[in-house]
Structure formats: structure tokens, C-alpha cells
Amino acid sequence: MLKAAIVGATGIVGQQFVVALDKHPWIKITTLAASERSAGRTYKEALTDPKTGAFRWYCDEPPSPEVMDIPVQIANDMDVSKVDIVFSAVESDQAQILEPKFAATKAVISTASAFRYEKDVPILIPGINSEHAALLKKQGKERGWKGFITPIPNCTTTGLAITLKPIYDKFGIKMVLMTSMQALSGAGRSPGVIGLDILDNVIPYIVSEEEKVQRETQKILGAFDRGAIEPAQFAVSCTCTRVNVREGHTESVFVATEKKCEPEEVARAMSEYKGFKGVSLPSAPKQMIVVRTDPFRPQPRLDRDTDNGMATVVGRIRKDTALQNGVKYLLVSHNTKMGAARGAVLVAELLIKKGYIA
């Protein structure tokens, strides 16, 4: 069993890591770290409100009893000498400082955006761009680290990049226009989105989100060639909004393709897409993309948990009526499962399997 640390363990993403690693066959949580406020307390104590006694646990699945008594360390001083992997669930500004410290000696898998856009840093989605992992070797060498930093994409990028991949492979892509209807959980809890603002409403703007999705999609679908990622050349344009849904991002996608393509061909390419080519990872979905024919699907509440929240569910694949060669569809992707902690655990599994973490 490999030993893992979670930094930012008391926050909502940290908690999702605790759940994602519960009963994991290869990885065991041995270290937890958070801000100074939690220092000197067990994980259970750190999560309990001292005034009201409320237990501040935000996942649907309960935490495993074994982690409850782990003493919480201060993130700044976390001792990583005894762990094999660090899962980082801190905000981007902290990640900027903390992650290089840990990467000096260990593999760091992060949900933060701090390093996503660096030249020597891949943004991995196992099964989509697994070959980009090779960049990690270069990264370590150039930065003088024994370990590395590998961030996962923004949660809104994940489902988009996954569903574009089989289209890109088969038909080529000229242009992507996407409008997202994102879940509340994507905004976290401090402060998150308050009920007063989202009840009976749509919020048409999510700070920095659109730029991230546009850039990350091109990088993820880019070619890995002579030690570098060449971003895909097609243009991506997004409008990202927030709707009153707890979990599960819905995205309305319009794609102009290079070659002519029929909706049925796209549906088949998606359904048959095999990202893992025989590599078997514990958290991987049976099918990366599940295509539904019921026109009223996908719906976030009904489809987000497909295959444990790890599959991307697509529906309403139609010929586009405006783009020359084009297709349009909707997708639902679980933003706090495949799009966050579980997705990062899947990256760890890939890197273990490929020998990057040992």
C-alpha cells in the first residue's frame, strides 16, 4: 500500500479526497494537513464546531472511522518524508507556495490551478491524454525535484475535453462553442454561493472560469511531441453560468468538425471510446462516455452519479443547423467526483501503474 497525505484536508475538496480514498486497494491515507486553526487536533475534532457541536462534514458518504483519529498537521510544516503521494486540495495562492515544497521530494497531485499553465506541467485526464504523463520526468529534471506537480483540470473542462476527444480523433475539430450550467458545489463553501442569490435565479458569470476551460481544453487535447505539449489548434469559446443544482455540471456544446459527421457516427465514436487500452485502474469508469438516447437526458440529478460519478453522460447528439459540418449535444459531468478528488485519485492510479509513483 502506498501512503498518501491530503493537504487542505478539512475543506470540502479535502473531505472528498478522504471519501475517494476510502477502502482504496492501492493507497492509504496516513497524513492530513490543514490551516493552523486545526493544528493539534484530530481530524474528527477539527471538523467539529466547538460552539454548537455540529459536525462539519459535507460529503454524502460518511468519513471512514480510521481517519478520524489522525492528528491534523499544519500545512506549511507538513512532514512528507513518510508518504508516497501528496494530494493537494488547497486554494491556488497557497498551492503556489506549498506544492513546490512537497514536489521537491514527492509526487503532488493537485486540484488547484496554480501550475496548470506552466509549459512543463501536464493536465492529465487518464484515458484522454495519458501520454502527457511523460512530461513529468522532464519537469522533475529541469526543476531539480525528485517529485513533480500534476494538476487535474478545472471541473468544467473535464467533461468537455473527454467528449471532444473521440470527435477530434475521428472527425477533426475546427471550433467549439460551449455554454455551461454549473453546480453550486463548484463554488465551494467559503463563501460559496448563498441561497439568497441562486434561488429562482441563474448567475451568468464565474470569475476566470471561461479562460481556464478554453486554455485547458486545447492543452489536454494537444499533441505530445518531442518532450512538449503542442496545444490543439481549434478555437474554444465558452460562456459559464451557475444554476441552482447541487452537483453535476451540464454543458451545451456546439462543435464544428473538419470532416462531415453524422450524429450517429458521433454517438458511436463516443460510446466506443476506449481510453484505457487494457490498463485497468480501480477508479476508472467502465465506459468513459455514456450516450443516452432519451431526449430528456442527460439531467444532472439523474445522471451525475453514473458509474460512481466517473462517467461523462451525453445526450441529444444532433446535427448542428448552423455550422457547416457540425454537431451539438449536452453533457453532464460530476464536478466533485470525476471533476475533482476522484479524478485526482484516478491520475494517481495511472501514475502508479505507469511507474511514476512507487
Add this chain to the structure above:
Amino acid sequence: MLKAAIVGATGIVGQQFVVALDKHPWIKITTLAASERSAGRTYKEALTDPKTGAFRWYCDEPPSPEVMDIPVQIANDMDVSKVDIVFSAVESDQAQILEPKFAATKAVISTASAFRYEKDVPILIPGINSEHAALLKKQGKERGWKGFITPIPNCTTTGLAITLKPIYDKFGIKMVLMTSMQALSGAGRSPGVIGLDILDNVIPYIVSEEEKVQRETQKILGAFDRGAIEPAQFAVSCTCTRVNVREGHTESVFVATEKKCEPEEVARAMSEYKGFKGVSLPSAPKQMIVVRTDPFRPQPRLDRDTDNGMATVVGRIRKDTALQNGVKYLLVSHNTKMGAARGAVLVAELLIKKGYIA
């Protein structure tokens, strides 16, 4: 004062007509009609549940006391001899049968889609395609009617067509891709969208909606030439979804323009758009399009009631990053005010002013 009948008066759209005509300076409700169930009862009685005593009134504004005692006629047998205008708020299949009967002698302004796609029927948005009204003369002549039928657009078309108009005029349009996030009220009440289905959810499909919006937008922005409407030639592609919002459709629009255009130019063209050219109509908004610079606007709850629900509110006008010459923005349009009864009353006002109804 002109006298008006409302057909389908007990339904939610019919009720909105009652509100839209309350204290109207030119039009007075004198006749109400509904299904046989309501026959022989006053409007008040017809709206009162006999079992529970509940008053089935669905508008925020209360009904005016004067209409409460009007006896409700059976729609099929409604006597239109004493009215000048018929506002039709029935479903499309009934409209197919009833509206021609009334149009034989009177002006019929309808929220139903039954006649929208007929060659000799304009879909009017005053201030956008007022000149299409001229087609009504031809319609009456060819069909042997003294009156005419003039439907308003689908509520999702309205905001789209209005905001595209100044872009089309100034920069030309090649292509429009739109994703809507539509309010519950658009689905009506029988059965409407049940709470169980929309809570914590998005519904990605609205039957027939996308086809309507695509076709109507081209027709509304079409040129009126030698007695016929030539639909606009640009392509329109839509994905229409339902979100958990009571009133106000939000639309995310991507537009490829013929000429280069900067977001500021588009904002100015929209803000300065003067549809009415000196024609003053009681229900017309002060500005057809209100452009907001706060990036978190428009929001349906905050913006839908702008100028009594008659203005279309636009925000986040940005250069599109994928289309060659392009712009993207979001809009909020009040689907049951400008997009329904009040919009139909505005059409009536235009036709009165222009002498089509007298």
C-alpha cells in the same frame, strides 16, 4: 375605448392578459371565454375551486375587480360581434379551429403557434419588424376575412430576435448559436413542470422549442418585400433547456457577424436601438434593450422586471474567441410579459396606432 375579448381567459396566459389590460388607456375587456367547464359562471366563480375554496389566480398582480363579474362564455360559441379585438390565449390545437372563426370578422392577436409559419401571417415584434404588419391586409384579402390573425413569437424567440436586430442592421449576421435556460412559467401549469423534476436539476429538452426559435428568428428578421416576407438568410442553431427559475428566460448567444465588430460597438448599437421611431405606445419599454456592464448581470430574478418586464436586458458582451468576426452575450427576457400577454397587447397597440384595428 376599444373593446377586447380574451379567449382562454381562465388559464395562466389568459390571466396575464387580464393583468396586461388592467387600466389600459385604449383597450377595455368586455368579453371572456373559456372551456365549457366555466360556462355560466362569472370570472370570479370560474377561478374559485368549488371543493377547497382556493382562488386559482396565478399572477403576482391581483385581477381588477371589474372583470370579476363578467360572465364567462364558451370559447366555441363566443360572440365577437361587440368586440374590436380578440386576444387568444388558447393552446395551439384549439387555436387552429377557433382563431379563423374569430378572424372572419375581427382582429385576432394570439400567443399560440398555430398560424406562425403560414406565408401570409407575420410574427410581429413592435419596434423590430413593425413593417411586416402590412402583410395583414393581404392575409385578410386572400382568406376572405374582414379581420386577421397575428401571432406573437414563441417567448424564447422574442429576446433573441430583439437583441439580434441591431447587430444584423449594423454588422450583418452569418450565424447564431444559442443555448437557453428557460423559466418554469414557460411550460404553463397543466401539467407544467413538476417540482420533483426540476428541483436540483436542469431539463435539457423542451419539445419543439428549438425548431420554433430557429424558424421564427429568421422570419422576424426577414425583409418585407413586394408583399412577402423573405426570411433572413443566416443560420440559427439552438439548444433549449429548462432551469429552476420562475420567470425570465436567460439565453447565452454566440453570433458570427459579416463585418468586424467590437463589443463596445455592439453594446452601443443595442443601447441606442430605437425601434419605435417616434411612435409612442403605452406598453412599449423606454428602451427596447438595456445593456448592463456589471459582469454578474443579467440575472433572471434581478433583471426580468426591467421596465415592467418589457425591456430585454443584455450583459457580458464580449468578443467571441472562436468565431472569426463574432460576439457573445447573455440576455434575460421576461417570458410571460414581453414574451406573452403584454407583448401581444403591444402588438395591439401598434396595430391600433397604424390603423389596422379601429
Add this chain to the structure above:
Amino acid sequence: MLKAAIVGATGIVGQQFVVALDKHPWIKITTLAASERSAGRTYKEALTDPKTGAFRWYCDEPPSPEVMDIPVQIANDMDVSKVDIVFSAVESDQAQILEPKFAATKAVISTASAFRYEKDVPILIPGINSEHAALLKKQGKERGWKGFITPIPNCTTTGLAITLKPIYDKFGIKMVLMTSMQALSGAGRSPGVIGLDILDNVIPYIVSEEEKVQRETQKILGAFDRGAIEPAQFAVSCTCTRVNVREGHTESVFVATEKKCEPEEVARAMSEYKGFKGVSLPSAPKQMIVVRTDPFRPQPRLDRDTDNGMATVVGRIRKDTALQNGVKYLLVSHNTKMGAARGAVLVAELLIKKGYIA
């Protein structure tokens, strides 16, 4: 394996029966019946919308593949000769007609209220008033039936009666005042509660609900003596409201007790309550009542699924500040699991174990 029929199988409660009996160790679904509309079609076909292709399945859990091909019979003519149990999920007016027909030869367990208030009909909650089952023998004999009808309580009664039972046993009860905040699923789907009505709202009235809860609570907690149920003598007063929650009824309960009681004693009496006394039933919760000490619990979304939706979760047990001897608390009970199909299956299990069904 016993064979079961479900009447009203295509409705939401019928579907819940399908889920509740999936992989059941003692009972197997062999017969499904619904209205004439579904006749001559398989269960799968009957649930598929012919126009849109949408699959009208309303449970979170998918239906088991085995039931999909069962041909749906017409409820009126359902052949019960080959089944051992009939689960009835029809509306009360149909239950009035259909259930006696089936009860002539078979055990009928019903979610309908039609027979709940008959003298010779028990309203069973296994573990609370299991001894009332004895009345079923008398019922069959007097009515000349080989089978019997045994309805479960209204879903709002269930949690109330369960939590009152240990208080009644230990401290006696003088009076109960309860305000419910009920979930949307309690209203079903046709028409159910529409989103427009419940968004940003509370509906303060549910037709007939309060009378049912008051009467059923007294009957369930009544003594079974010389072949009859003597309703409990304490008064029950309810106000039942609907809130914007999908599943899980929340109830705020004030109880005046005969004897003095401290909140800790009540908490202990509830936690330690053993309804089943060694009888082991597959669907029974491990603990009938789960008491939480976190003052922010129970919450319907967080607690409704406790022990598969079969436990009643209680919190905020406090001394009442107005009643002489009194206690107040909140409870959450899953209205469509313990309060509906699963609760009825639990009744079946009890009756099988006790030999009433064989």
C-alpha cells in the same frame, strides 16, 4: 419464494414497489397490473413514452431487468390465482373497488387510505403495533374472505407514531401537537406539486392530511384488546405543510407527557427502542429510531436515507418550555421508503414471519 403482484405498477408508488422488492430474499414479483392504457405491453413498453422515447422511471434506483419483460395486465381483471401477495399502489377510489376483489382470496397490502379507518382493519407498523396483525384473522372471517386487506399508514403518520411509541410506553402521553414540513414526493406526480407553486414558497395546506395523521396515530398506538383496537386516548393536533424538498418529511413535535421526563431519558428511550424483539426481517432498520445530538440535525437531505430510508431520525430533543411535563423534538422520516413501498414490504415480511401469508 413467495409470488407477488403489484397493482398500479406503472405509477410512482408502483415503481417504488419494484425497487423495494428487487433481489428480495423471500418475495418475487411475478405479476404487474395497471390501467387499460398499459394493457398488452411489457412493463418496459408501458413506461416508455411513445412520442418522445423518454423512459418514465422515477426512482433513483434503476428497475431490475427481470421485471422489464413482464406483460402488464389490466388492474380490473388481474389474475391473482398464481400469486401469494398483492401489493396495492392505486389511488384510494380505485382501492375501494379493487382491493376487496383481491382480498377475497389473497393477502392485500396497500398504500391507499381506503380501508384504514374500518374497525376490523389494522394499520400496521412492524415493531410498533405488530400485535394488531391478529385483527386480520377476524377481518377475513367476518367478511368471508380467504385473504385480507392491511393498509400502511399515511406517510406523515409513520415517523410520528414510531417516535411517540417509546415515549408513550415510558412516560404516557397527554397531548401531541405537530407541524409537518412535507416533501414533494408525498404529492405524487399527477399532477403533484408544480415547480411554479413551490419555488421560493411553503404551501400551508395538504387536503385531508391532518385528519388522517391525527386519527391514524391514535389507532396505531391503541391497545389491542379482546379482538379490537381501542385507539389511544391522547389528543393529536397537526398542521401539515409542504416545502421544497424532494424526499423526507420533517416534523416538529411537541408532546405533553403524563409523567415527568427529561430530554436525556426520552433520547435513551428512543435509541434503545427495540420493536422487533428478536424477529429478524430483511427490510427492518437496525434501529427503528436514530437519535442525533448535533443540533443542526435531522435534515431531510442528510438524514432521510439513514439505514436505507427505514430508520426515523430524531434530533433536538429538548424540554418543552410551555407544556407542564413535556418534550419537543424534530424528526425526519423517508416518506417514500419507510413511509410507502418499503414500509409495505416490511409489513409483508412480518406477516410472512408470523404465518399470516404462506
Add this chain to the structure above:
Amino acid sequence: MLKAAIVGATGIVGQQFVVALDKHPWIKITTLAASERSAGRTYKEALTDPKTGAFRWYCDEPPSPEVMDIPVQIANDMDVSKVDIVFSAVESDQAQILEPKFAATKAVISTASAFRYEKDVPILIPGINSEHAALLKKQGKERGWKGFITPIPNCTTTGLAITLKPIYDKFGIKMVLMTSMQALSGAGRSPGVIGLDILDNVIPYIVSEEEKVQRETQKILGAFDRGAIEPAQFAVSCTCTRVNVREGHTESVFVATEKKCEPEEVARAMSEYKGFKGVSLPSAPKQMIVVRTDPFRPQPRLDRDTDNGMATVVGRIRKDTALQNGVKYLLVSHNTKMGAARGAVLVAELLIKKGYIA
């Protein structure tokens, strides 16, 4: 015109004061104060997010243009020499420090709870306990202040105390048991209730709320006798919950009365209740209590704005089936209008009319 200062002007309650005083016939806002963060900026600047340009205004009604240019002072150093009234909208801990400073020379009307439970401080609801205002003279004298502090009740107390008053006067009250379903706006915005927590949920606990309502109700309905308030002797027991509603608290009330009372008598006593006895105040509702006979009312969304949010709306008045002499009903009260800023302005109006402020 009297001059008013608002302390805590940039917060949500402060904004509500700005709206409540807009175009007020007797009072004019001349001074605004907030935390140091806002110092040196105009009100408009202080409300504008410097990063995103978003305008942080939370009321449905826009702010009046005149206040936009008022420079915001620091609350701690606010100069009250030129104002006649201070409206305090700060949190309780700040109120503890700031309000006595202002009260040394001026009338302070507060929405904070800091001083509510002091012996020499009345909790005024004009029309319900106007005579308690006499205590303010004593307060000033004993504390050596030229001004005074007079807090309004907790927003949940307001509707309860108002509706109990006519019952108390006519029938006497033995006991009150109340369950509230409170709106999100009652929790404010920092942090308020986040969407993730309240979507599809009820939160069964609001810290300190129940104690406040119990104590304040007794004080407000207490007798003013020989210079002191003798709290009413009847017991009050509450359970306070939060539901997914924006504005408008709903309360389910059970009242045991001293004398027998029929629901019709209670309805009449409420409808006919005249609190103001000929005193005419600009913000007072036409009727303090509006009784509805439709059993589906009151609903927060439909009834909260009755008479500008200043009336308390009551429905479902029924005989209680458990209490000996008793009645039960539901009420809706607008928590951020009558229950907050507008309610405080109404207090100011009463004190101006009675000569306490000049």
C-alpha cells in the same frame, strides 16, 4: 424634515433602511456609516466591488440616487451632532459598543438584539405595545442620556406577537407553541445560508432564535405598570427552522386560550384589530392583520408583500383538536420589511408623533 443617520449602511439591513426611507415624508437620510473598509468612499463606491465592478445591492428596489454620493463615515467615529435619529443596522456585538455612544445624545432605533432584554428598554411594535414607549424617558434619565436606545424585536417575534395580541386581549392566553419556517434573508449574507446547504432541505436549528422569540413575545405583550414592563405570564415554546424561501417567515401557531373561543371569533378579532387608534403613521399597514379564508393561504411568496410587507397575513384559523380551549393558525410576516428596517422606521414614526423625537 428630520435628519437620520444609518450605521451599518452598506450591509443588507442598512440597504433596507435606505429603501425604507426613500421619499419618506418626515425623515431624510443625511449620514451613512459603515466599517473602516468603506471610509473615504461615497456610498456608491463603497457598494461597488473594485475587482469585478459588480454593484453589491441586495434589495429589489433600487437605491435612491440622492444617497449614492453621501460619503461613508466610519461607524466608530460617526458624527451624530447633525442628525435627529440614528438607525442602527449593525451586528449585536458592535451595537453593544456603538449604540450607547449615540444614545448619549440622540434617539437610536436598532435592529440589533444587544439591548432588547434590559429592564429599561422596551421592544416596540407600534400598534401592539405603543404604550411601552413611556419607558424611554426613564431609560434616558437613569442612564444619563439625552437620547435612548429602542430595539425592534427579532423578525420571528414580530408576526407572532402581532397575531397573539387580539387573542390575548379577547380570550386570554395560557400557552403558545410555535414552529417557524424561516426565510433565507433572515440569516443575512455574511455568510448567510449557502445554497448547497438549503437546496432540497430544511435546517432544523437557528442559533439563539427560539429563546429570543419566547422572551420577546412575553415582554412585548407584557403590561406597562408603574414605570416597568411586567412580562405576560403565558408560556411560549418554539421550534425555529429554516426553509428554502427568500423572504417571508411562515409560522405554525397553536394557542391555548383562557376562555373558550371559536375560530370565527378569532378571525374577527384579528381582522378588526385596530392598533393605531386614530394615530396615522406613513409606514403603517392599513390593517395590521389580514385574515385569509382560502385554505391554501398564507404562502410566503404570495402574501409576504401584502400592504408593502407591513401587514401580517393569517390563514387556516381552526379549532385546535388537542388543547382544551385552543386555536391554531398559520401566519406569514415579511422578515425584512415589517420585521426589520421598515418596522424600525415605523417605530421612528410613532416616536416622532408622540414627541419622543423632535
